Amino acid sequence: MKTQGLTQTLSSQATWPLHSVAQTQALEHEAQAALPAHTLMQRAGLAAAQLALAIAPHAQKIWIACGPGNNGGDGLEAAMHLHAWCKHPIVTWLGKDGDMPADAKQSWLRAKDAGVTFAEQPPVQFDLAIDALLGIGGQRSPEGLMAQWLGAMQRSDVSVLCVDVPTGLLADTGEWLDTSPQHHVKAKRHTLSLLTLKPGLFTANGRDAAGHIWFNDLGVTAQKTPTAWLQHSQPAHAPRAHSSHKGSFGDVAVIGGAPGMSGAAMLAALAALHGGAGRVFVGLMDEDAKHAATAAHPPLMVRDITHLALNESTVVCGCGGGDAVHALMPQVLSSSQQLVLDADALNAIARDTALQSLLKKRSPRHKPTVLTPHPLEAARLLNCSAKEVQKNRLHAAQQLANTFQCVVVLKGSGSIIASPGHTPVINASGNARLATAGTGDVLAGLIGAYLARSEDPFAATCQAVFAHGQVANAWPSDAAALDAALLAASVR
Ligand SMILES: NC(=O)C1=CN([C@@H]2O[C@H](COP(=O)(O)OP(=O)(O)OC[C@H]3O[C@@H](n4cnc5c(N)ncnc54)[C@H](OP(=O)(O)O)[C@@H]3O)[C@@H](O)[C@H]2O)[C@@H](O)CC1
Numbered sequence: 001m002k003t004q005g006l007t008q009t010l011s012s013q014a015t016w017p018l019h020s021v022a023q024t025q026a027l028e029h030e031a032q033a034a035l036p037a038h039t040l041m042q043r044a045g046l047a048a049a050q051l052a053l054a055i056a057p058h059a060q061k062i063w064i065a066c067g068p069g070n071n072g073g074d075g076l077e078a079a080m081h082l083h084a085w086c087k088h089p090i091v092t093w094l095g096k097d098g099d100m101p102a103d104a105k106q107s108w109l110r111a112k113d114a115g116v117t118f119a120e121q122p123p124v125q126f127d128l129a130i131d132a133l134l135g136i137g138g139q140r141s142p143e144g145l146m147a148q149w150l151g152a153m154q155r156s157d158v159s160v161l162c163v164d165v166p167t168g169l170l171a172d173t174g175e176w177l178d179t180s181p182q183h184h185v186k187a188k189r190h191t192l193s194l195l196t197l198k199p200g201l202f203t204a205n206g207r208d209a210a211g212h213i214w215f216n217d218l219g220v221t222a223q224k225t226p227t228a229w230l231q232h233s234q235p236a237h238a239p240r241a242h243s244s245h246k247g248s249f250g251d252v253a254v255i256g257g258a259p260g261m262s263g264a265a266m267l268a269a270l271a272a273l274h275g276g277a278g279r280v281f282v283g284l285m286d287e288d289a290k291h292a293a294t295a296a297h298p299p300l301m302v303r304d305i306t307h308l309a310l311n312e313s314t315v316v317c318g319c320g321g322g323d324a325v326h327a328l329m330p331q332v333l334s335s336s337q338q339l340v341l342d343a344d345a346l347n348a349i350a351r352d353t354a355l356q357s358l359l360k361k362r363s364p365r366h367k368p369t370v371l372t373p374h375p376l377e378a379a380r381l382l383n384c385s386a387k388e389v390q391k392n393r394l395h396a397a398q399q400l401a402n403t404f405q406c407v408v409v410l411k412g413s414g415s416i417i418a419s420p421g422h423t424p425v426i427n428a429s430g431n432a433r434l435a436t437a438g439t440g441d442v443l444a445g446l447i448g449a450y451l452a453r454s455e456d457p458f459a460a461t462c463q464a465v466f467a468h469g470q471v472a473n474a475w476p477s478d479a480a481a482l483d484a485a486l487l488a489a490s491v492r
Pocket residue numbers: 028032040041044045067068069070071072074101103133134135136137138139140141142143146163164165194195
């Protein structure tokens with residue numbers, strides 16, 4: 001087994017394995033059995049203290065809020081090092097002598113012996129705070145002093161370093177334990193994930209709660225199949241062969257754009273075009289918009305829906321489809337070779353069990369389908385509330401994928417890509433610049449373009465979702481706000 005382990009930022013790897021709390025605890029037990037007692041906590045505390053120095057090199061007064069369990073033990077270890085390095089750590093601690101885990105007790109004794117300052121209340125002023133209240137053992141809402149201290153850290157303007165997991169966040173799902181709307185996290189935040197990276201840091205509320213994420217495996221290599229993968233970057237596009245032609249990259253046919261909503265279908269079509277599809281056809285449901293669409297975008301081929309070769313195309317259906325798209329769905333589900341279903345197409349399926357049966361039949365007929373619901377659309381398909389979907393996004397996405405035998409993209413902060421037989425992927429790209437109307441239409445079109453030239457629908461979908469978010473990541477902060485039209489023009 002390796003020693004100490006290195007604290008890394010996530011940019012060094014394209015994909016990262018994410019492990020659940022249960023897997024992490026099993027790994028911790030295995031590692032503890034193979035190492036001298038207290039080794040892991042000493043490594044965790046040293047890593048936290050070193051990271052504290054790195055993110056706030058000039059900090060002197062450091063408030064370390066320690067909980068009653070082993071997460072608090074990590075904080076006590078960190079305090080001991082920071083004290084030895086002539087910083088001024090002040091520990092507020094919720095542990096009780098005689099009622100604490102053995103590792104935490106040992107760290108408490110070591111911190112006391114080293115002369116660390118313990119206080120009843122947080123200091124009035126501090127230069128950095130370390131949240132070592134709860135880690136992966138936190139399964140009920142903080143109350144009393146713990147809740148007060150957590151609130152003080154979240155409201156503070158000073159940087160906060162969370163040890164392992166931001167207190168109050170469920171490491172498996174990214175949901176806050178206490179769902180009252182108090183979590184207006186203000187401080188600049190860092191999280192040092194220990195032993196494993198946990199899925200909840202990357203989806204739902206995880207990204208806001210955790211801030212910049214660092215990882216230290218404490219010298220222990222996780223062997224188990226992960227719960228999910230984090231996609232953190234992707235390979236550059238393969239160069240196009242010189243002899244390639246428009247037929248080499250597939251046809252995408254977009255169906256949607258009912259009266260008043262043609263923009264949604266056009267966004268999907270433009271995204272498919274800029275995403276590299278060989279030819280993009282648009283079956284607009286609004287007759288009156290066809291002429292203007294052709295004039296504005298000559299490379300797009302606007303066609304009557306009945307003239308689209310669905311059985312030879314990757315069809316993107318639903319963007320701006322309104323209720324009228326329902327009538328087209330039997331044909332679309334039966335004939336399309338590959339299919340991306342978004343927005344109103346998903347709502348139509350949620351309402352109609354006959355369409356659900358047609359959808360389920362596609363996979364056995366080797367006709368791949370990608371569903372791209374946002375949480376409310378996913379909830380309609382699962383017959384539950386959007387809140388329930390958000391409670392466990394990985395589970396909801398996998399459930400949808402298994403039910404309909406499709407690839408599913410559950411959109412939002414930390415989009416989940418799930419498919420039967422695959423370990424789900426959490427997408428790391430993207431940010432709140434995408435929280436504007438029409439960006440989902442762009443995603444549907446882009447997935448269409450990637451599917452059209454790929455043999456692997458799951459991988460193609462993961463790459464398209466990453467590329468879509470990457471535009472928002474790279475968007476200059478001093479440029480005009482990113483809107484869906486700019487996004488459709490910028491995707492690759
Ligand atoms: N052991 C090791 O070698 C290593 C462990 N590591 C570290 O340990 C962390 C896991 O430690 P853990 O399992 O002790 O759980 P932890 O997150 O401290 O919380 C549980 C404690 O909090 C209490 N509690 C819970 N909710 C509460 C509430 N609302 N309000 C008040 N109290 C509440 C709960 O009490 P109980 O519910 O049992 O009454 C229990 O005492 C992990 O995230 C990592 O940081 C690393 O150093 C690697 C090596």
